[in-house]
Amino acid sequence: MPQCTxxxxxxxxxxxxxxxxxxCGRRDxxxxxxxxxAPPALGVEFLVKAAQAVHTAWPELSRELTARTxxxxxxxxxxxxxxxxxxxxxxxxxxxxxxxxxxMAGTYxxxxxxxxxxxxxIDDARSVYRAALVRGAPVTAAFSLLIQLYNxxxxxxxxxxxxxxxxxxxxxxxPQDAFWIDSELTRLVQEVDRAAAVEATIRILETASNPAYGxxxxxxxxxxxxxxxxxxxxxxxxxxxxxxxxxxxxxLAPAEFEKRKALFARWxxxxxxxxxxxRSDSASGKTVFTSRRIPPQTSxxxxxxxxxxxxxxxxxxxxxxxxxxxxxLPPDWGKLDAARRLCEIAFATSSR
Numbered sequence: 001m002p003q004c005t006x007x008x009x010x011x012x013x014x015x016x017x018x019x020x021x022x023x024c025g026r027r028d029x030x031x032x033x034x035x036x037x038a039p040p041a042l043g044v045e046f047l048v049k050a051a052q053a054v055h056t057a058w059p060e061l062s063r064e065l066t067a068r069t070x071x072x073x074x075x076x077x078x079x080x081x082x083x084x085x086x087x088x089x090x091x092x093x094x095x096x097x098x099x100x101x102x103x104m105a106g107t108y109x110x111x112x113x114x115x116x117x118x119x120x121x122i123d124d125a126r127s128v129y130r131a132a133l134v135r136g137a138p139v140t141a142a143f144s145l146l147i148q149l150y151n152x153x154x155x156x157x158x159x160x161x162x163x164x165x166x167x168x169x170x171x172x173x174x175p176q177d178a179f180w181i182d183s184e185l186t187r188l189v190q191e192v193d194r195a196a197a198v199e200a201t202i203r204i205l206e207t208a209s210n211p212a213y214g215x216x217x218x219x220x221x222x223x224x225x226x227x228x229x230x231x232x233x234x235x236x237x238x239x240x241x242x243x244x245x246x247x248x249x250x251x252l253a254p255a256e257f258e259k260r261k262a263l264f265a266r267w268x269x270x271x272x273x274x275x276x277x278x279r280s281d282s283a284s285g286k287t288v289f290t291s292r293r294i295p296p297q298t299s300x301x302x303x304x305x306x307x308x309x310x311x312x313x314x315x316x317x318x319x320x321x322x323x324x325x326x327x328x329l330p331p332d333w334g335k336l337d338a339a340r341r342l343c344e345i346a347f348a349t350s351s352r
Contacts, residue, residue: 041079041080041081043072044069044072044073044079044081044085045081045082045085047065047066047068047069047072048065048066048069048085048088048089048092049085049088049340050065051063051065051066051069051092052088052092052340053340053343055092062092063093066089066092066093066096067093067096069089069093069096070089070093070096070097070099070100073100073103073104074099074100074103076103077103077104078103078104078105079103079104080105081108083107083108083110083111084111086104086108086111086112087111087112087114087115088115090111090112090115090116090119091115091118091119094115094116094119094121094124097112097115098112098116098124098127098128101128101131101132102131106132106135106136106137107137107138107141109128109129109131109132109135109137109141110132110137110138110140110141110142110144112125112128113125113128113129113132113141113142113144113145114144114145116128117144117145117148117149118148122145122149122154122156122159122160125142125145125160126142126159126160126163129141129142129145129160129163130163130166133163133166133167139164139167139168142160142163142164143164143184145160146160146161146164146185146188147188150188150189150191150192153192155192155193157188157189157192158189158192158193158196161185161189161196161200162196164185165181165185165200165203168181170203170204170206170207171207173204173207174217175213175214175217175220175221175237175238175240175241175280176221176280178204178207178208178241178244178245179221179240179241179244179278179280181200181204182201182204182244182245182248183278185200186200186201186248190248190252194252194253197248197252198249198252198253198256201245201248201249201252202249202256202260204241204245205242205245205246205249205260205263207241208238208241208242208245209242209263211238213237213238213241214236214237214238214241215238217237220235220236220237220240220280220281221234221237221240221241221244221278221279221280222234222235222236222240222278222279222281223240223243223244223275223276223277223278223279224276224277225243225244225247225267225273225274225275225276226272226273226274226276227243227264227267227268227271227272227273227274228268228270228271228272230267230268232267240278242263242264243264243267243273243275244275244278246260246263246264246271246273247272247273247274247275248275250271250272250273251272254271257271300325301322301325301326301329301338302338304322304325305322305338305341305342305345308322308342308345309341309345319342319345319346322342323342323346326338326339326342
């Protein structure tokens with residue numbers, strides 16, 4: 001009797017395997033037909049989306065589609081695909097995605113870096129980032145990775161922080177960039193490693209100590225700073241950067257501030273210095289001052305999708321209404337990923 005049962009199990013396994021291969025072949029043929037009929041870049045996007053769709057149920061087919069995508073990207077240069085597609089490819093095949101980045105514009109590094117960070121391949125993400133900086137990618141390409149590591153309280157944030165600082169020339173640091181380094185990077189890192197934050201702040205002070213600093217830059221920084229018992233309003237970029245960095249240094253390392261208090265003599269020079277507010281009237285610089293902000297409607301749609309994920313009991317009419325809103329959104333800003341998540345919700349709703 002046990003032998004009979006074992007034989008039936010073996011036969012059932014062979015039948016399931018043949019069925020699996022037939023299904024893979026059928027789906028693969030359909031994918032091949034649709035890809036061949038599409039323009040090359042659109043065909044690449046279709047392959048990645050197909051690989052994503054079957055990744056859980058048909059992992060072998062997903063690997064085949066991903067391998068085909070990588071081979072196609074290697075065959076040409078100057079590809080223009082949706083950034084989210086590059087991120088999806090990096091999650092499916094990290095090594096393959098990294099290998100094709102030299103064939104593409106430097107801006108495609110950011111979604112790959114984000115994906116590698118999500119996979120906790122931090123060394124690979126840093127390697128991609130450093131290579132991308134050489135090719136002219138924005139310094140902010142690793143900002144999401146930095147935020148992720150900060151939220152995870154990971155000490156790897158220090159290495160990424162230093163990588164990002166390497167994207168600036170401190171000999172020619174624009175005031176807007178100095179402001180961004182202080183307010184967005186150093187502000188986070190000081191909670192993990194105060195010494196690293198002090199080091200970067202001192203570099204900013206040394207740069208701004210040049211009397212000619214900020215004179216040739218279009219636009220300026222201004223700010224309001226309580227200094228001791230006085231209230232200082234600055235309208236000059238150099239003064240603003242000096243007081244901004246001085247406030248940071250006074251808070252983090254009073255002894256280091258004391259060594260440089262001559263820079264603040266005309267404002268009293270004794271502290272404490274507080275950066276109450278800083279304003280920029282220019283969009284120059286290498287940082288987020290030249291980056292677009294996420295549209296409010298896109299944020300709303302993302303929030304609604306998250307609500308649907310948290311409340312699977314909602315009817316399919318909610319999914320349909322949200323799909324209509326999603327269709328009206330501009331490309332980019334995670335639209336492809338949002339559509340994929342909404343499809344998963346729809347499938348889950350219809351299967352109940």
